[in-house]
Amino acid sequence: MRKCLIGFGAFASALALSLGSAVPAPAATGTLKISVLIRTGVDEPHLTKTFTNPADGCTNLGLPWSNSTGSVANQTGVIVWLYPGRDCQGSTYEAVGPHSNLEEHEGGVGSFLVDASAAG
Known part of the structure; x- marks a missing residue:
């Protein structure tokens, strides 16, 4: 019985260590700034969203990007x-x-994808 308890204790310790060492999703280090000029024909507002250390994965922008x-x-x-x-x-x-810019981007951008695991 004692050997069984020792074996179970070692198994439980290993399981706790493996569960406790989960690595959080990486983030891109730095900033991503997306600016847009909305063509309304009347008063054309300029909107900007800045993402500091954007999370790995897909992010929806939540801004009116069409036109x-x-x-x-x-x-x-x-x-x-994008x-x-x-x-x-x-597509x-x-x-x-x-560390680059895209100037005079035409058209809508609804979301962006960051894959920090692919960083060099």
Whole structure:
């Protein structure tokens, strides 16, 4: 019985260590700034969203991106993939490299994807 308890204790300790060492999702280090000029024909507002250390995965922008033009400043160490729709669905619209800018971006951007695991 004693050997069984010792074996179970070792198993429980190993299980607790493996569960406790889960690695959180990586984030891109730096900032991602997306600016847009919405063409309304009357008063054309300029909106900007800045993401500091954007999370790994897909992010919906939550801004009115259709009928717009703008720019993207990627000051992270990873490629950021832009998509026209929500939830990073459809064909990739544009890729913005690490520490680079995309000026005069035409069209809508509904979401972006960060894959920090692919960082060099």
